[in-house]
Amino acid sequence: MEELTINITEEQKGERIDKVISAVDEEWSRSQISNWVKDGHIKVNGETVKPNYKVRLEDEILITPPLLEELDAEPENLDLDIVYEDEDVLVVNKPKGMVVHPAPGHASGTLVNGLMYHCTDLSGINGVVRPGIVHRIDKDTSGLLMVAKNDLAHASLVEQLVEKSVTRKYIALVHGHIAHDKGTIDAPIARDPKERQKMAVVDKGKHAVTHFTVLERFGNFTLVECRLETGRTHQIRVHMRYIGFPLAGDPKYGPRKTMDIGGQALHAAVIGFIHPRTKEYLEFSSALPAEFEELLETLR
Numbered sequence: 340m341e342e343l344t345i346n347i348t349e350e351q352k353g354e355r356i357d358k359v360i361s362a363v364d365e366e367w368s369r370s371q372i373s374n375w376v377k378d379g380h381i382k383v384n385g386e387t388v389k390p391n392y393k394v395r396l397e398d399e400i401l402i403t404p405p406l407l408e409e410l411d412a413e414p415e416n417l418d419l420d421i422v423y424e425d426e427d428v429l430v431v432n433k434p435k436g437m438v439v440h441p442a443p444g445h446a447s448g449t450l451v452n453g454l455m456y457h458c459t460d461l462s463g464i465n466g467v468v469r470p471g472i473v474h475r476i477d478k479d480t481s482g483l484l485m486v487a488k489n490d491l492a493h494a495s496l497v498e499q500l501v502e503k504s505v506t507r508k509y510i511a512l513v514h515g516h517i518a519h520d521k522g523t524i525d526a527p528i529a530r531d532p533k534e535r536q537k538m539a540v541v542d543k544g545k546h547a548v549t550h551f552t553v554l555e556r557f558g559n560f561t562l563v564e565c566r567l568e569t570g571r572t573h574q575i576r577v578h579m580r581y582i583g584f585p586l587a588g589d590p591k592y593g594p595r596k597t598m599d600i601g602g603q604a605l606h607a608a609v610i611g612f613i614h615p616r617t618k619e620y621l622e623f624s625s626a627l628p629a630e631f632e633e634l635l636e637t638l639r
Contacts, residue, residue, distance in 0.1 A: 343494055345400040345501070356383070356392045360402060361545075380404060417453030422623050427492040427616050428485060429458070432625050435481040435602060440472055454486060461486070462493035473497055474570060479602025482509070483610040483625050495615035500570060506611030507567040509575055510554070510627060512604035512634065513584040514594060517553050517561040524549045524578040528571040537591060538573045540581045547571045549578045557638040560587060564608075576603060587634075598634075606631055 351359050357372040360381065373390035375381045382401045383392065394400070420432040433439070433450055440451040454461060454471055461471030471486040473496045485505075487493035499505045529544030531537040548568035555562040561584065565575045573592070579585055580592045587593065589603035598604070611622035627635075 343402045343404075343497065345402065345498075347394045347396055347398045347400070349396060351394060352396045353393050355390075356381070356388065356394055356400070357390055359394055360400065375402075375404065413447070413452065414456035415447060415452040416456050417448070417450075419450070419453045419457055421457065422483065422625065423621070424458075426460075427488055428496070428614065429488060430610060430623050431484050431486060433476060433481060433484055433607075435479055435628060435630075438478045439475040439484070450484070458488065460488045462488060462490045474500060476607050477573065477576075477603070477605075480509075480605045480607060481625075481628050481631075482607025483623055484607070485610055485612060487615075492615040496612060499612055503568055504613070506609060506622060507570065507607065508609035509565045509567070510606045510608045510631075511563050511565055511575060511579065512587040512631075513561050513563060513579050514559065514587055514597065515561060515584040516556060516559065517551075517563065517584055520553050522551050522582075524551070524582055526578060526581055528574060528577055538571070538577050540577060545569070545571055547574050547578065549575055551579075555635075557635075560638055562635065575605060600630070600634060604631060604634065 345359070347359070356376060357369045360372045361369050372381070376388060376390045376392075379387050380403050382388070383394070383398050385401070420434070421429055422432050423430040431450065431454070438449045441449050451470065451472065463470060471488060471493070473485055473487050473493060476482060476484060485496055487496055525548045526540040527542065527544030528538050528547040529541040531539035532541065546569060550566040550568065551563045553561055553563055567574060571577075576586055576589055576592045585593045586603040586605055588598045588600040593603070606627055607625070608627070609622065609624045611620065613620050
């Protein structure tokens with residue numbers, strides 16, 4: 340597993356090292372990163388530092404996460420919808436209801452199980468539990484994900500995510516009538532201090548920005564396109580709830596009386612990134628799933 344390098348930007352200067360690194364992968368907690376710093380898995384300019392180290396503009400951070408404990412995950416023929424593939428990257432259209440990677444309670448039937456069957460060359464930066472996985476979408480969110488097939492591609496795609504240069508557009512159906520045609524939600528997100536299983540807008544949370552455009556209105560519901568500038572856990576679901584328009588069908592952030600559609604009405608419709616090797620900008624789109632289209636037809 341190759342080391343992952345981060346070069347500090349002007350915006351990050353002066354922040355604690357654990358905060359900077361936690362922005363790379365949403366599953367890396369600050370406490371976990373602090374332990375990695377103490378254990379020497381994270382170095383600054385080739386030297387070990389303390390967990391409270393504040394980064395400087397010229398710093399080069401090398402991260403070598405310890406290998407994760409291997410789960411009993413086997414390759415499975417899940418007939419994945421591969422939208423694009425070459426020697427470095429692939430783009431997959433994940434169906435609603437599929438978990439991205441193995442976790443306690445989800446050792447099989449995940450996207451990673453299907454990817455392991457589809458190809459043997461996946462990046463190793465995230466260890467054996469999440470090979471190739473650069474970013475995630477929630478279990479009940481459908482749509483496009485980019486996957487790294489080697490460590491060079493993985494490092495490049497992660498860097499693009501950190502630099503906020505990846506195009507990510509989602510289609511969401513929300514409760515309520517949004518009067519404005521466009522809007523931007525700039526509100527920090529962190530774990531909900533009252534409910535640890537949920538995320539929330541919290542003053543000291545991670546910087547999070549969502550841009551939305553109204554596509555169609557249906558009386559008590561509105562169809563919107565959301566463009567992510569950042570990629571926090573549950574960002575669209577938390578942000579739309581925060582401004583009073585929670586996602587339809589969302590069991591975690593929606594109102595008590597919402598649609599029974601097996602999870603939030605959210606689809607990752609567009610993904611765009613610079614190819615790690617050719618440096619060409621690639622963009623892919625995915626049509627709404629049939630059940631999402633049928634839902635809209637019912638509302639119309």
